[in-house]
Structures are given as C-alpha cells and as structure tokens.
Amino acid sequence: MAPTPLLNRLTDSSALSLGVLGVGNIGMVHLKSAAAMPGVEVVAAADAVPENRERAERVGASRTYDDYATLLDSEDLDAAVVALPPFLHAEAVERAAEAGVDVFVEKPLARSTEEADELLETAREAEIAVGVDHTLRYQPDMAGVKAAYDEGSVGHVPYASITRLNDGPLGRPPVENAPPSWPLDSDAVGGGSLLELGVHCFDVLEWLFGELRVRDASMGRTLEIDVEDAATVLMEAPEAGTTITLHCGSYQWEQLPEVNTRLRLEGVTGTISNQEHLPQNFYAGAAKSALSNVASRLTRDEPDVFGPSFYLQAHYDALADFCEAIREGEQPPIDGADGRRTLALAERAYELAAETDEAADEIDGLETPEVTL
Known part of the structure; x- marks a missing residue:
C-alpha cells in the first residue's frame, strides 16, 4: 500500500504522534523536548541500552523498544526522530519510509553525499519529509548576528570567521566511563570534528551569506x-x-556555561559578534541551570531539558518547527537538501586537505641537491 500523502496524514485536531529512535544524550534531549510540546505525543522510544530505555520511560515515553525497526513496525506514528549513530541514519530512514513516517534526522544527515542521495531518494519515493537538526541558527546569538547583518548595520562584510570547539567524545577528565567506540570510528561516522561540529558552521554560514565555496582546508589530530x-x-x-x-575542533575541555562558538563579521563600518547578542543575564541564568542539573543527578532526578537553556532551547525550537511543518503539510524549514549541502562542503574540504598533505609528502620526499663550492 502506498504511504498516505503528507497533506492528508494529520487532521487539525489530532496530536502528532512521535517516536524517538535512539535515546542517548541528544536523543534524550529530543524526547524531553517533544514531551513538553503542545500537540505532540511521544508514543514510543527505542534504544539498545536498557538504562536509556528506563530513562525514556521516566521522562515520558509511553512504550520502549530495544530495536528501532521493531518500534517502526509496531507503532502508528506520524513522525520519528532519528538520533542514532550516523552509520544507522540511512537504514533508519529506509525503515521509516516503508512505514510512511516523516523523519527528523540528527546531523550529520549521512556519512557522505552519496549516502545522503540514496537516503533522500528513498524519502522522495515514499513521499515522506526529511528534516535535519541543524540548530545553530536557532540560538539567539546567531539570530542576532543575522538580524544585524541583514539590516546592514556594518555595511559590506569582506571577512568573517567562525570557531566551534568542544571536548568531543572523550569528555573532560577525569573520565568515569569509557566513551562509545563509534564516534572515533571513521567508517561509522564518516569523519571527525568537521562532520560533528563543522556541518553546523557550514549551515549557519550559508544561512547568513548564501552559497559557499571551499578554497582550502587542513585537518589535524592532537590525539592518536x-x-x-x-x-x-x-x-x-x-x-x-x-x-x-572556519575552525572547529573536539580537543578543548568545555567550561559550561561558556559559549563554545565564536562568530565575527568584519564589516566596513564595524564588527558584529555573536557575543554581543547573547541573552540578557545569560551567564548567570545558565550557571544556575547547570547547578540545578548537577543537583538533579545527585538526587537521581531527571535534569532540566532546557538547562543550560541557551543550547537546549535551540534543539526544542528546531524540533518544534519540524513538527509544525509536518502538522501543516509543509516542507521542514531545514530539510534534507540543507543537510546534504553541508556534507558536500565537508567532502570538498577533506579533498583539498588530502591534496595538500600529498603535495607536502612529495616535497618531503625530494632529495636536497648537494651544493659544492
């Protein structure tokens, strides 16, 4: 049976039924966000880790499964959040397409543009919508930069820079538990910091300036x-x-509530910085929320999904926009084409970095001619 067309899948009076595929760190954020949204019902969640399923039940999932495919086969959903490791994105979207379920996919959309093309073709054939969780543009500081730039407050901008850093999958020492293996496996994730953090930067830069072209790139490893x-x-x-x-890295120990992204636009009449557009009393509010979350963990209560609210509120808004688009039968505001473009930019950067490395190796391999006087 062909999937029900997007426009006819929901009625104005019905709640949007949502499943969350993967409820680890970011999946739990999406689950808590959806549970707090009007007009959205979190029907079920899936995760291979028993502790994650238990947490999901505590915070609002009506049912849990140890396998996302079983969830999709068993539940009647309107949409699903795909918060699985990148190597499972394409397969999860394929299973969702078979069930006629729209998807909101964690970034990166896929491990490569080739994989993204196959994923998006599957979605087109099944007439399901694909949204992508590029949340940087939902942060108020980034929205403030765009508003100031669009109104021409500094005139033409010849140069801009963006930096995004965090502590990556290894975490800040002392590390109590070993990290999962897949974030450090190039076959599983497709790349490192550029796919984990850089795709967010590519997205917000195209949102600001339009089409981007990569001219040069270099990759580094501070760890083996x-x-x-x-x-x-x-x-x-x-x-x-x-x-x-653009510079991104997963080598810096995060100091919450410090903002880990710096964006500067150097205009002909002045500079626009995201630091100038942080919410009023941001640091005091975020620090209070972070302390509250620490206390919640000590008492085994669930931390506040919006604390520090600056970051997690952006995830809530991105998912809420996706759900509203699905409810209204519209294209998601950040869709699969957006997700694919960030992958294409990353791939070009990888290609240029590899060419530079090869050229450097050739130079190193040349014999220095002996000079005699």
Whole structure:
C-alpha cells in the first residue's frame, strides 16, 4: 500500500504522534523536548541500552523498544526522530519510509553525499519529509548576528570567521566511563570534528551569506585517534563577496556555561559578534541551570531539558518547527537538501586537505641537491 500523502496524514485536531529512535544524550534531549510540546505525543522510544530505555520511560515515553525497526513496525506514528549513530541514519530512514513516517534526522544527515542521495531518494519515493537538526541558527546569538547583518548595520562584510570547539567524545577528565567506540570510528561516522561540529558552521554560514565555496582546508589530530579532532577551512561566499575562515575542533575541555562558538563579521563600518547578542543575564541564568542539573543527578532526578537553556532551547525550537511543518503539510524549514549541502562542503574540504598533505609528502620526499663550492 502506498504511504498516505503528507497533506492528508494529520487532521487539525489530532496530536502528532512521535517516536524517538535512539535515546542517548541528544536523543534524550529530543524526547524531553517533544514531551513538553503542545500537540505532540511521544508514543514510543527505542534504544539498545536498557538504562536509556528506563530513562525514556521516566521522562515520558509511553512504550520502549530495544530495536528501532521493531518500534517502526509496531507503532502508528506520524513522525520519528532519528538520533542514532550516523552509520544507522540511512537504514533508519529506509525503515521509516516503508512505514510512511516523516523523519527528523540528527546531523550529520549521512556519512557522505552519496549516502545522503540514496537516503533522500528513498524519502522522495515514499513521499515522506526529511528534516535535519541543524540548530545553530536557532540560538539567539546567531539570530542576532543575522538580524544585524541583514539590516546592514556594518555595511559590506569582506571577512568573517567562525570557531566551534568542544571536548568531543572523550569528555573532560577525569573520565568515569569509557566513551562509545563509534564516534572515533571513521567508517561509522564518516569523519571527525568537521562532520560533528563543522556541518553546523557550514549551515549557519550559508544561512547568513548564501552559497559557499571551499578554497582550502587542513585537518589535524592532537590525539592518536582514527578521525580528525581539528579542522580549518577557507571559504568564499560569492554572492556576498565575503571571505570566511572556519575552525572547529573536539580537543578543548568545555567550561559550561561558556559559549563554545565564536562568530565575527568584519564589516566596513564595524564588527558584529555573536557575543554581543547573547541573552540578557545569560551567564548567570545558565550557571544556575547547570547547578540545578548537577543537583538533579545527585538526587537521581531527571535534569532540566532546557538547562543550560541557551543550547537546549535551540534543539526544542528546531524540533518544534519540524513538527509544525509536518502538522501543516509543509516542507521542514531545514530539510534534507540543507543537510546534504553541508556534507558536500565537508567532502570538498577533506579533498583539498588530502591534496595538500600529498603535495607536502612529495616535497618531503625530494632529495636536497648537494651544493659544492
């Protein structure tokens, strides 16, 4: 039987039934966000880890499964959040397409543009919508930068820079538990910091400046791991006439509530910085929320999904926009095409970095001619 067309799948009076596939760290954020949304019912959650399923039940999932495919086969859903490791995204979207279920996919959308193309073709054939969780543009500081830039407050912007750093999958020492293996497996994730953090930056930069072109790139490893934990990319935005540098890395110990993203636009009449557009009393509010979450963990209560609210509220807003688009039969505001573009930019950066490394190896391999006098 063909899937029900998107426009006819919901009625105005019905709640949107949602499943969450994967309820680890970010999946739990999505589950808590959905549970707090009007007009959304969290029907079920799936995770292979028993402790994650128990947490999901405590915070609002009506039923839990140890396998996402079983959930999709067993439940009548309107939409599903795909918060699984990247190597499972394409397969999960395929299973959702078979069930006629729209999907909100964690970034990166896939491990490569080739995999993304197959995923999106599957979705098109099944007439399901694909949204992608690129949340950086939902943060108020980024929205403030865009508003100031769009109104021309600093005139033409010849140069811009963005930096995004965190402590990555290894975490801040002392580490109590071993990290999962898949974030450090290039086959499982497709790449390192550039796919984990850089795709967010690519998305917000295209949101600001339009189409980007990658001109040069370099990758680095501060640790002996299988994926890069640092990446620097040089780009241009032809429509805006702006040169941009991007640096991202998973080598820096995070200091919450410190903001881990820096965006600066150097205009001809001044500078726009995201630091200037943080919410009023941000640091005091986020610190209070972080302390509350620590206390919640000590008493075995569930931490506040919105604390520190600056970051997690952005995830709530992104998912809420997706759910509203599905309810109204509209295209998600950040869709599969957006997710694919960030992958294409990352792939080009990887290609250029590899070419630079090969050229450097050739130079190193040349024999220095002997000079005699």
